Amino acid sequence: MSPKLLPASSTDLLVEIAPDVERLFNRHLEAPRLWFPHEQIDWGQGESFNERPWSESDYPLSAGVRSSIYVNLLTEDNLPYYTTALSEHSPKGHPIRDWNNQWTMEENRHAMVMRDWVHVSRCIDPTLLEEGRRVQMRKGEVPHPDTFADMITYVSLQERATQIAHRNTGAKLPKDDKIGRNVLALIAGDETKHYLFYRDLALAGFAIDPSTMMIAAAKQVSAFAMPGTGIPAFTRHAVRISREGIYGLGQFLKDVLDPVLGMWDIEHLAGLSAEAEKARLNLETAVKKITETVERLTQKAAATAIL
Ligand SMILES: [Fe+2]
Ligand SMILES: [Fe+2]
Numbered sequence: 627m628s629p630k631l632l633p634a635s636s637t638d639l640l641v642e643i644a645p646d647v648e649r650l651f652n653r654h655l656e657a658p659r660l661w662f663p664h665e666q667i668d669w670g671q672g673e674s675f676n677e678r679p680w681s682e683s684d685y686p687l688s689a690g691v692r693s694s695i696y697v698n699l700l701t702e703d704n705l706p707y708y709t710t711a712l713s714e715h716s717p718k719g720h721p722i723r724d725w726n727n728q729w730t731m732e733e734n735r736h737a738m739v740m741r742d743w744v745h746v747s748r749c750i751d752p753t754l755l756e757e758g759r760r761v762q763m764r765k766g767e768v769p770h771p772d773t774f775a776d777m778i779t780y781v782s783l784q785e786r787a788t789q790i791a792h793r794n795t796g797a798k799l800p801k802d803d804k805i806g807r808n809v810l811a812l813i814a815g816d817e818t819k820h821y822l823f824y825r826d827l828a829l830a831g832f833a834i835d836p837s838t839m840m841i842a843a844a845k846q847v848s849a850f851a852m853p854g855t856g857i858p859a860f861t862r863h864a865v866r867i868s869r870e871g872i873y874g875l876g877q878f879l880k881d882v883l884d885p886v887l888g889m890w891d892i893e894h895l896a897g898l899s900a901e902a903e904k905a906r907l908n909l910e911t912a913v914k915k916i917t918e919t920v921e922r923l924t925q926k927a928a929a930t931a932i933l
Pocket of ligand 1: 733736788817
């Protein structure tokens with residue numbers, strides 16, 4: 627396609643990467659994950675909230691796991707704004723736009739099936755959830771990566787982080803909630819496929835324009851935060867989720883940065899501009915700082931446990 631058709635934020639990278647988008651999109655379609663939200667739920671288990679209002683004792687659960695279900699579901703609810711943010715770097719006629727549509731279609735079922743399970747199982751307060759949704763969605767607050775390179779590096783990290791958060795939440799559910807565990811495993815499976823698409827697309831980006839990608843990766847790693855800043859009391863929930871061992875800085879380092887940066891081979895990437903070499907140093911410094919913080923927090927937690 628002609629670069630003249632692209633918006634001002636686009637780069638040559640977006641044009642050159644088009645065949646890789648097609649290749650990875652086809653790979654994604656070759657391994658379909660066809661599951662139906664309505665088939666995952668035991669509808670007979672549901673009860674009227676008007677006749678029997680929600681109570682914490684309906685589904686005993688720690689505060690951290692409840693916070694995680696609440697934050698993860700509201701993040702899935704915020705999908706319209708993520709689609710908008712991705713569309714800002716997806717010009718008409720480019721295959722990345724077709725991918726966005728597929729991605730949106732798959733993401734949309736996550737909030738559906740999660741809410742069905744939440745309502746039938748009564749695992750979190752449905753009133754609090756709906757109030758949170760209203761507040762969050764009115765804000766429309768999501769990250770807006772500046773460039774296409776920023777977008778694919780950010781979403782690689784974000785999809786991996788989301789996969790880990792759903793997977794670890796499922797593992798914390800009571801063993802007898804087979805439906806809840808299955809629902810979160812299905813969602814985590816979708817996130818895995820999304821992660822693989824973006825991770826490998828970014829890898830292709832590094833082969834085309836290593837300097838632009840390195841600068842983007844350094845920026846996105848340094849500034850990375852889980853989505854959800856528009857959620858009421860987000861920081862309080864994030865602390866609880868981290869304390870529960872579901873998702874925090876430790877998981878970001880071990881389960882997100884290690885595999886993603888390793889796959890992109892950040893350490894050995896050659897042919898970088900002076901600016902990109904500087905970005906690599908910044909990136910390495912950022913990872914070192916995160917590692918030191920995680921070690922400090924781990925030692926502190928161990929000392930507290932001994933006391
Ligand atoms: Fe999702
Ligand atoms: Fe996803």
